[in-house]
Amino acid sequence: MWSNTMTTIPTKICIVEDNFVIKEGYKILIDSISKYHVVNTYTSCEEALDNIESDAPDVVLMDLELPGMSGIEGIGRIKKKLPKANIIVVSLHTDKESVFQSFNAGAAGFMAKAVSYSDLLDGIDEVLQGGAPLSKEISRMVIESFQRNTDSPLSRRETEVLEKLAEGKSYSQIADELFVHRETIKTHIKNIYIKLGVKSKANAIEIGRHNKYI
Structure with missing residues (x-):
């Protein structure tokens, strides 16, 4: 006799987090919800990438500060292997650069690590x-x-x-990140000072923020 009851396949989730307590806390929480199932947990992107295709998760919770490969690089590599995977960053690092680099790499959401379980x-x-789930502070940014x-x-x-x-x-760090020479950065900064009518970095930043140029 055939049953008319349909079995719902739980959403598969992977967690990439090097803090054992946080990782296990997420796992226990998520597995307590019948529609979700934690397929695997990893402490590094390298470990996750070795198994991500066989895990085939629908959602990946990704930390950014990890041993070895960074979470941002890991996001890009996971998306190449599983373009349809939804990656949510859960990180202590909520600065503008981390947020936008994560989205550029392919993240679908970004939440501060202090986020409540609910x-x-x-x-x-x-x-x-x-x-695209965002913590309140990330939304504001x-x-x-x-x-x-x-x-x-x-x-x-x-x-x-x-x-x-x-x-x-620093000038050198900016030059490296923008793939230009340090002298080019110095020229840009000289032009910034002239345009903003300032003589110091602190004043340039203050005026830039006050006038919402940055």
Whole structure:
């Protein structure tokens, strides 16, 4: 006799997190929800990448600060292997650069590690429905970036340089990240000072933030 009862296949989830307590906490929480199943947990991107195709998760919870390969690089590599996987970053690092690099690599959502368990579960639900789950502070950051002053006297590259200065980066670090010579960065900064009418990095950053140029 055939049964009319249909069995719902649980959503498969992988966790990439090197903190054992956090990783196990997420696993216990998620596995307590019948519609979800944690297929595997990993402490590094390298371990995850070795098995990600056989795990075939629908959702990956990804930390950024990991031993070996960074979470951002891991996101890109997972998306190459499983383009349809929904990757949600759950990280202590919630600075603008980490957030936007994560999305550029292919993340579908970004949540601060201080997120409550209920918000984490809501985030998983949201991403499965095609949304982009964000913690409140991350949402605010994204909104502010779109509210940037369009009348800025700075060019796109000058804005980029000033943003990195505001993040505390050195001239050499900025040059490396933008793939240009250090002297090019010095020229950009000289132009920024002239356009903003300032004589110091601190003043440039202050005016840039006050006027929403960055």
